[in-house]
Structures are given as structure tokens and as C-alpha cells.
Amino acid sequence: MPTPARDAVAVEDASLTAFYRDMTPPERHTFWACAAGWALDGMDFMIYPLVIGTIIKLWSVDAGTAGLAATVTLLASALGGWLAGYLADRIGRVLTLQITILWFSFFSLLCAFAQDFSQLLIARALLGLGFGGEWAAGAVLMGETIRAQYRGRAVGSVQSGWAIGWGMAVLSQAVLFSVLPPETAWRWMFVIGAAPALLVFYLRRYVEEPRVAVESRARAAATGDRPAIWEIFSGPLLRTTILASLMSAGCQGGYYAITTWLPRFLTTERGLSIVSSTGYLAALIAGSFAGYLAGAWLADRLGRRPLFLIFSLGAIAVILVYTQLPLSNAVLWVLGFPLGFFASGYFSGMGAFLTELYPTRLRGSGQGFCYNFGRGIGALFPALVGYLSASMSLASAIAIFAAAAYGVFFLTAYALPETRGKVLHADG
Template identity: 50%
Template structure:
């Protein structure tokens, strides 16, 4: 399953680990807040609606930051923007530990979110452009498993810190720790280079003077791809992110677990997500991008219903947490290679980051909706309803997007148009025009 890694060049491996480490720290810093949230609800007297607004503001700022960083990555380079984003969000994670009230924390979380969105935007494109076509799905998807490592690290830290520090300042310690791994990632990334395809594309842009603007991804020839990929991202990232945001609160208020026990429990879920990332990455190259999404979405529907609505506790709850994380969160892995292949090189980072961060922004609305609905129908029911709606939208998007497995990237402006066939086409089965456009 991992023989492909041995075939990577030193440059490909350096990029692999630089992105893996960055995404792990990104996920860890984001997930740490989900363990802090139930503590602040009790300590500051926050309502579930306020908690939802706090998470929503972060996700919205991440969407704005991600789109902006994608545009900057198209202009100034993927590796350069990656260094900036990780320094940014780690700094504001640390500063959030000094917040004294809801308003201060809201302000710092908004600034923190700008870096969250940019980290994935630049990293996914860098990976997609450097890794060769036959391994792109496996490599980019496996790097995405860094999120599972980050979530697990957050769960372990939350379990330890909240177990040994009083809660009135233990949450501050938890957030401040987030800056330390970021410094290590900055060191690991010092040797990262820009992809050759980006260098060639930038030379072409400078030669012709035809520099795409922020609105290039909304041009008629690109708009269908932008819209459909954004809807797919909403179903996969938005719903998954909303569930992850509310999971510790769900465990404490519905399952009546302590914050420390919730942290260890979420570790099982994120452990399942790690293997889900690996499986999704492998299947994306094996079955195709769309069939992989469809399989994971169908399984996520089933697991969500069982997880939220069955009267589970103890070991059955823990056991079901593994497949829950495997399908619901592991589904993220195929987004990176799929989006890289859908957009042309000159606007690849802009298009990819917009679609991904639209999913985050729409997911922000899902987080708030869960908080509001929970006041009327219960938290489990609210999570279940929003999740099923998002999965349905994502499944419909996969039926209208083209299959891109095996496409060779090139310094081209022209995007591929979505086609209506629903089979997972092989590279040999694609038309010469579609291959040339990439």
C-alpha cells in the first residue's frame, strides 16, 4: 500500500513531510479550541448559540484568509505563503490563551482563522503540482492524514492538561502550547521549493501580461467547476467540521463524559479518521475521485444516524467512534488531488482555495445552525439533520463533476468542463482534449 512512497524523489519527500507537519499543527490548533469550548460555556455563562457564533466567526475568517492566500500563492509562490500562514495562526492561537472575555476571544479567533484557511490552500496546491500524476491521489490524500495526527495530538494534550490543571486556567495553557509545534514546522519547511509548473506558468503570465484577477474563477468557462467543487467541499468539510466542532460538547452534555474523558474518546474518533485518510487516499487512485467520495458519503450517512440516535454508552460508543471518524473525516483526503486537477494552473490555488474555504464558510453556518437547533430539538438531532443535508448536497455534486484520475498537469489557462458521465474514467479513457487542458 505504501510502495509508492519509495518511488518519490527527495524533493517530493521533502514537500510531503513539510505539508504533513503543517497540516497536523493546523488541525491540532483548531481542535484544541473544541476542548476549550465546553469549559468556557460553563465559566463565562455562554449559550450554545454564542458558542456556535464563535466557531462560525473563525470558520468564516478562515474562508476569507484561504481564498486570499490562494490568490497570493498564484502570484508569489506556494512555499512562501505556506511559511507565512503557519507563523500567523500559531501566534494567534497562543495569544488566544490571554483572552479575558467573549469579545476578546472572538477577535483573536477571527485573526487566527485567516491563517487556518491559507495553510491548506497553499499546501494542497504545492503537493498536487510537485507529486507525479500516478501517485498524486495517494500522496496528497496521505498528507491530509496529518489532520488526524493533529486531532489526536489535541485530544492527548487536552486529556493531560485538563486532567492536571484547574479548568479556570488549564484552557489557557492548552491554547498557549499550540505555538511550539509551529516553530518546528517552520524549520522543516526551510528547504521547500516552488513547483516547476508554477514557475513556468508565472513566466507565461509575465510574458503575455495576462494576469488572472480574483474573479477569474467566476468566468463562464470556469464557473461550473467552481460552483460544483464548492458544494462538494461544503458536504465533506463543512459537515465534518461542524461535527468535529460539537463532538466534545456532545460527549459532555449528552453522553455526560468529563472533559478529560471526552478528550480520550475523541482520540479514538480521530484515530479512525487517520486510517480513513489513508484508505480514501489509496482508493482515490484506485477507484477514481468521484466513486471514492460516493462510497464514503453513503457510509457517513449510515454511521451518523447510528452514532447520534442509538442509545449507546461505554464500549459500544467507543467502538463505533472508529468507523465514524474513518468515514466522516477520512473523506477529506481526496479533495486535495481532485481540486488540483479540476482547475487550470494559472488560477489553481485561487480556485482550489475558494472551493475548499467555501466549504468551511458554509460549514460555519452549519455550526451555528446546530447550536440554534440544539436549543429546540436537542444536540444529537441537530447534528444529525445538518449532517444528512450536507451529505446529500455533496453526493449530488459528485454526479456532475468530471473524473480526473491520472490527468497530467501543464501550464495552461483553460479549465476542463464538467461532464455528465458518472463512471470513474481511467486516464486512457479520457479524451486528448481533456488531458491537454491540464
């Protein structure tokens, strides 16, 4: 028999924008703060893949070593996300979000002053701590603020901000590398990456802590039953944590294998210049943005799990066609849209899904660990692709790791329960 929560989903306006029309002022403030945070987060992360070719030439590092910087950033983000999730359960979602944004903005700026690859590697690692923490705190904040019937669309629409940030990074690259020499332009890219710090002023003024989180922490303080960082590995939560962590590893491993090395693939194996590759990346980003919005709608319309299954199979199919068939550059440009669509759109369901898997008192810890464990494992893929490309084409290396990752994503998503329509409470 249907639950009241699922009945509520059935009678609500099913259109993509319905959630925004019905939002309360606190929900809208949170929505725009997190959307801006995701956009700036995406811009900050995607700067390095865009300048990786310049770094390789400037400091004479090999592809595997250059990929290591992306891997180290993601490994650090795994630790940062878990710690930030735990802090979000202890000191609050909003305060944790402010701390993480200031952290990764500062270290992005520091990257601009690196004098060799070792210094850049250290700065990127420290940046990763805040980068991972921002997602953990922001996703929980959004998931708890938005009502159950709109959670998938609202959180998914916020996720589309990543594509906007990616586009901002590509636009910055096109402008800066057109007017400045490469050895200077890459530094200014990282200076722009410090922009998220300005978002903290908006957060402090307009964004409120979710009521369900306030009530949960108040109950924990009154009873002395404060969450322990290891609780997500006990009892019935253990199976959920293992499967959700592997699912996150699959979806992020595939994404990072593609996005870290695609700019390099276009400029080496396809013979495009940095500036001329911008149009190909624009098609990929446009598809990514459309995928986020479609995924947000499908997360509430079909459910979280069907979204993951459809998009993981689509991503495998498109990446194999994109990298393994002898296609002209014109066809490759067209395929950029479906590649971006399927390789990104499933992220729209991840935030809501992980929010709904855990009780409120452990939600930050559980969501932060699972998503960022996935980042940690996915972090290995850029370096592995780089090292494997020494013995085969970069296209084949990307295809192997991306297809394997999306296969893991499909299997683990199938094994997890559907959570669409779940109402969140302070005690569970």
C-alpha cells in the first residue's frame, strides 16, 4: 500500500520548475547559495584539467605525474568530505559550509604562486580538503531544507551549477590564453579560482540551519548521545555504507577519467589547439548542463535508482563510441553533447539519494563518507589513465577505466533501495 509520502509525490506538480515556484524564502536562499557554491566549486576543480597541458610543457613532467595532481586533490577531498560531514553533524551545516569554502578558495589562490610541480601538488592537496568538504556540507544542507516531494528536482538543479562553473573555467581559459602567454595565463586561472570566498558573505546573511538538523543536535546535546564518526559502519548501516561508497566510486571514477583527460585528448590525438578545442568542450558542457536538469526531473519522476541505471548504461555506450570509432572531428563535436549528458546527469540524484539513506544524526557523516570515499577511489583514475596512456592511446585508456567505473556504478545502484519520497525527521 502506498505511503503518505509517496501519495504526496503523486499529486504534486511534476514539472521541473515546480519546486522553485513553491519555495519558501529560506528554501530559495539555500537553493541559490548552494547553486552558486556548486558552480564555483566546479570552476575551481576544472581549472587544473584545462591547464594540465601547459603544466606538462612548462615543468617537463610526464602525463602520469601530471595526472597525479588531480588524483591527490581528489584523495584529499575524500578525507575532507568525511571530516566536514562529521563536523556538519556536530557544529552545523551552514558553519561547516562557510569554513570549507574559505579553505579551498585560499589554496586555489596559493596554486597561482607555485614555483614548481611539487609546490603545486601540495597546494592542490590542501585545496582538496575544502573542496570535498564543501560538497558534503552543502548537499546535506540542501537535502534537509527542501521538502520531500521536491528534493530530487531541487538538489539536482543545484548540481547543474557544476556545469556552469565548468563553462566559466573554459571561458576563462579561452580569454586568458588568448591575451596572455601560457606561462602566465595558467596562474591567473588559479587566481580566478579564489572567487568562491565571496559567497561566504551571502551564507552568513541569508542561509539558515535546517530545522531538522537543529532539533537533532539539540536532542543529542540533551541526552548526551552525540554521533560517533564510526557509527555508519555498525548494524544495518554497514551494508548501506559499503554499497553507497562503491556506487559513489563508480560514478565519480568514470566522470574523472573522462573530464580530466578529455582536454588533453582533443589537443593531442585530435590535433586541436587549446583555443580551438573550446567549442568541443562547450558541446560537452552544454550536454552536461542538460543532463543535470534532466536528471533532476527524472530523480523525482522515475526515482533515484532508475536514473542511475539508465545514465550509467548511456555513459558506457557513448564513451566507447566517442573514443573507439574512427570519427571525424565534426561528428566528435556533435557527440560531445550526449557524452556530457550521460556522463554527468546522474549526479543530480546523488545528493538527494545519499541524504535519504541515513538518519539525521548521522546524515552528514554517512553522506560525507560515502560520496567522498567515491572521490578517493575515483581519484586513482586520472593517474591510472595517465600511466596507461604510456603503453596505449589516451583514447583507449580513458575508455577502459570509464567503462569499468560505470559498470560498478550500475551494479551497486541496482543493489540499493529506492528512496524517492522519504520524509526526513529529527530522530531518523
